Each structure stands twice: as C-alpha cells, then as structure tokens.
Amino acid sequence: MSEPRLWAIVGATGTGKSDLALDLAEALRARGNPAEIVNADAMQLYRGMDIGTAKLPVADRRGIPHHLFDVREVDQDAAVAWYQPVAREAVGAIHRRGGDAILVGGSGLYVSSVVYEFHFPPRDPEIRAGLEAELESHGLDVLLDRLRSADPAAAAKVDPRNSRRVIRALEVLAQGSSTHGASLPEKPVLWQQRTRLIGLHVERSQLVSRLDDRVERMWEAGILTEVAALRQMGLERGATASRAIGYAQALGQLDGTLTAAEAIAETQALTRRYARRQVSWFKRYPDLEWWDAPADVGALLAE
Secondary structure (H helix, E strand, O other), rough: OOOOOEEEEEOOOOOOOOHHHHHHHHHHHHHHOOOOEEEOOHHHEEOOOOOOOOOOOHHHHHOOOOOOOEEEEOOOOHHHHHHHHHHHHHHHHHHHOOOOOOEEEEOOHHHHHHHHHOOOOOHHHHHHHHHHHHHHOOOHHHHHHHHHOOOOHHHOOOOOOOHHHHHHHHHHHHHOOOOOOOOOOOOOOOOOOEEEEEEEEOHHHHHHHHHHHHHHHHHHHHHHHHHHHHHHOOHHOOOOHHOOHHHHHHHHHHHOOOOHHHHHHHHHHHHHHHHHHHHHHHHOOOOOOEEEOOHHHHHHHHH
C-alpha cells in the first residue's frame, strides 16, 4: 500500500471546492482509503461564522470527518503562524490513520503554509503594540508609506487595506529581517512529496454572476441576525473576524452607516475583487493542475 497523499483543492471562492472535496473523499473511502478533510479557509475557522462564509453544515458533510472548522472564537486571532502547525498536525494525524488528507480552501497564505516549506519570523509583542498605537493615532497611510520606503518589495505584496499585514511586515523589519515572510517563496518546495494540487476554474463572467447571487442569498438567509449574535460574542474585538467580507458590511448596516442595498453591493464588489486575488495567488503554484468546475472525480483519480 502506498504512503498517504496530501491533496489541496484550491481556487476562487464560489467555484465548488467543498463539493469536490466531499466527492473526492467519498471516492477514496470507497476504495478503502479513509480520507478526511482539513479546512484552509481562514474565516471558516471561526465558530458561528456560517452564512457569510458559506460553511458546509455538519448534516451535509456525508459523515466524512472535517477538521479545523469552528475552532476559534470571533474575538480570537487566527494568524497563519498559528494555523500552520495546527493544520499540519491534523494532516499528520490523518496520515497516521492511513488516510489521504484533503486540504480545501481559498485562503492562499494558509494553503501555502501547509503545502510548502514556509517559515515565519518571530513575533515581538512590544514592537507590535507600538505599531498598533501609531495606527490608532496616525492612520494606516503613515505606516504604509514607511513600509514602502523600508522594503518596497514587501510593500508590493501586502494588501494596502489590511492593517494587520502592514503592521506584521513592519514588525518583522524592525527585528532585522529583509522580508515580511507573507508571500509564496520564489522557489517553493513541497512540505510532503506525495502532494497533489488541484485548482478549480470557473469562467469569469459565470463566476461573477454566481458570486453576486450568493451575496444576495446571504442576506436572504439572515446574515444580519448571525452578525448581531456574533457581535454579542465579541465580533468587533476580533482583529481578523470583524473585517471578513460581508461581516463588516453587515455591521455597517446594523449601525445604520450602510443601507441594505449598499451593504450588499459593497460585499459583492469586495467578493469579486477577492476572487481575482485568489486566482492570481494560486496561478503561481508551479505544480497546480487546473480543472474546469465541476471536476470529474473519476477523471481526477485516473490520472
């Protein structure tokens, strides 16, 4: 019997990654391979963030074990440096049980931290606290300008709207590193040799329509009620969860700074932009196989 494999099913949001992971796990288990699924979606780590993340309900998981869903509270951080060892341990445990591990999600940095040899610079709470105080008093643009001056290459890789990433880059630079460590290595090396990377592709116009419809369904399904409950659990204290696409806009609607139409439109625009960034990230994976969605599992396993 061959050694267990690590699969990674990646791609833009809304391309059907969860469905393919389930189909693949079922097909493998039918062959006697006790495959299990590991989450690589940063926001699906959070307990209670269900509607806005399109999290698969437990009842729809076909009895297949799922790992790293609902493992963080909304007021907790879920940085990738925390995620990497936890996810790798989940993969290792599945392999020790004799099954393939199927990593599924669209959070590029989280996927990369598991699939590739990826090392993170240490943290310095004192430096971080000082940078966070500067952010509060002077705003993000000041910190972003400093990063661009100190390390233009790192600045070009950081989302300029993501204060956490900007602060992290400056924190690492302050410790003497020449890079913030939050990008795919120039020559990525697989963590495990028996790894297969599957990317799902949906034609752009079709994907845009699908994503816009999904956002409207989020509001119809009651995301405002979900967010109101999460607010009571400390959503706005969470550095990661409170900025999730859809959740920030729902908070704005609850506060009266956005109308329902504005909240939906803003969420749709940000979701489309995020999908583009996801595709750009995964295109850099040298060993990725692109499959048109929905991919046929039989054909996938035949290769």
